[in-house]
Amino acid sequence: MARFGDTFLSNPLxxxxxxxxxxxxxxxxxxxLTVLRRQRNRARLLRHxxxxxxNKADERLALPMIGSTGFAKPHNADWAWRPALWRGPLAEKGRxxxxxxxxxxxxxxxxHDCAQSELTLRQLRNLRREDLAPYGLRLDVFSFDGSFLSLVVDLPESGWKGLKRNHLLRLEAIVELEKPLEIFARLNIRHGPNTEQIVRELPMEQSDMRVEFDLAYSxxxxxxxxxxxxxxIFEGPQMNQVVxxxxxxxxxPRAQI
Structure with a gap:
C-alpha cells in the first residue's frame, strides 16, 4: 500500500x-448500466x-492548537502568560x-461562603474560529446564598519576580455572560508581611475585556x-453562567518621560 504522507499527492497510485x-x-x-451501478456503489462508499x-480535518484545523500561548502583547512586554487551564486539557475536567x-x-x-453550594466549574474546548485559547472555563451559578464569589489565579514566579513600581500589569479576558454581571479584578502582591491590593472593574460593554494595574500608585x-x-470577583452571580x-x-515597564 502506498504511504499516506507528505508526498501522497504526487504518488503515482x-x-x-x-x-x-x-x-x-x-x-x-x-x-x-451494470458497470454504472457498480461504479455508483463504489463511489458512494468512497465518498462516505x-x-x-x-469533516474531521475541518474541525481539527479550525480549532486553536492545544498548548497555544499566542496572543497579542504590548510591544515592550517583559513577561506574558496564559494559565495552563486555557492552554491544555486538565486531568480533572470539572467539579x-x-x-x-x-x-x-x-x-x-x-x-465562596455559600452554606449550600450550587456552583459548577468545568473546562471546555473552545470551538470558535476567533478563539486563540484552546480551552475555556465555564462557571455555572444557580441558587446563591453566600456574600462573595471569587476565582483566584495564582501568578507564576516569572510574573512577580523582578516586579517594579514602574511596571504596568495587564489582564485581558474574553467573557460570555448569560445575563449582565459586574466583575472586578483585584491584584494582590505580597511583599514581606504586607499585601498590596489594587482593584479594577472589568468593562462589560464588550466581550474582550482589558484592565491595567499601574504599580506606580502602589x-x-x-x-x-x-x-x-x-x-x-463576581457581584450578584446567582442564576448565571460565566464562560x-x-x-x-x-x-x-512604564515608558520613561
Missing part, C-alpha cells in the same frame, strides 16, 4: 486513481470515507457542588515581593 474516477465521470452517460475525513477553596488545576481556586517593597495573585474563553496576563 494516487494520480492514477484520480484519472480513473475522472474518466468514469466523463463516461457516465454512455457506460453500460472522504466526507468523514474532510459540581464546588466547595470553598476548591482547586481546578494548579493555578485556579474558587472561593507602595510595594520591590526587594521583598514573594507572591502575587488575581481575584476575579471565560480566554485569560491572559502581561507586564511592561
Amino acid at each position: 494516487y494520480a492514477g486513481t484520480i484519472r480513473r474516477w475522472a474518466r468514469a465521470a466523463r463516461q457516465a452517460d454512455i457506460v453500460d 470515507h472522504l466526507d468523514r475525513l474532510i 459540581a457542588s464546588v466547595p470553598n477553596k476548591a482547586r481546578l488545576g494548579d493555578e485556579i481556586t474558587l472561593f 507602595s510595594i517593597n520591590e526587594k521583598r515581593v514573594e507572591a502575587a495573585w488575581i481575584d476575579l 471565560l474563553r480566554d485569560l491572559t496576563f502581561s507586564r511592561r
Whole structure:
C-alpha cells in the first residue's frame, strides 16, 4: 500500500486513481448500466470515507492548537502568560457542588461562603474560529446564598519576580455572560508581611475585556515581593453562567518621560 504522507499527492497510485474516477465521470452517460451501478456503489462508499475525513480535518484545523500561548502583547512586554487551564486539557475536567477553596488545576481556586453550594466549574474546548485559547472555563451559578464569589489565579514566579513600581500589569479576558454581571479584578502582591491590593472593574460593554494595574500608585517593597495573585470577583452571580474563553496576563515597564 502506498504511504499516506507528505508526498501522497504526487504518488503515482494516487494520480492514477484520480484519472480513473475522472474518466468514469466523463463516461457516465454512455457506460453500460451494470458497470454504472457498480461504479455508483463504489463511489458512494468512497465518498462516505472522504466526507468523514474532510469533516474531521475541518474541525481539527479550525480549532486553536492545544498548548497555544499566542496572543497579542504590548510591544515592550517583559513577561506574558496564559494559565495552563486555557492552554491544555486538565486531568480533572470539572467539579459540581464546588466547595470553598476548591482547586481546578494548579493555578485556579474558587472561593465562596455559600452554606449550600450550587456552583459548577468545568473546562471546555473552545470551538470558535476567533478563539486563540484552546480551552475555556465555564462557571455555572444557580441558587446563591453566600456574600462573595471569587476565582483566584495564582501568578507564576516569572510574573512577580523582578516586579517594579514602574511596571504596568495587564489582564485581558474574553467573557460570555448569560445575563449582565459586574466583575472586578483585584491584584494582590505580597511583599514581606504586607499585601498590596489594587482593584479594577472589568468593562462589560464588550466581550474582550482589558484592565491595567499601574504599580506606580502602589507602595510595594520591590526587594521583598514573594507572591502575587488575581481575584476575579463576581457581584450578584446567582442564576448565571460565566464562560471565560480566554485569560491572559502581561507586564511592561512604564515608558520613561
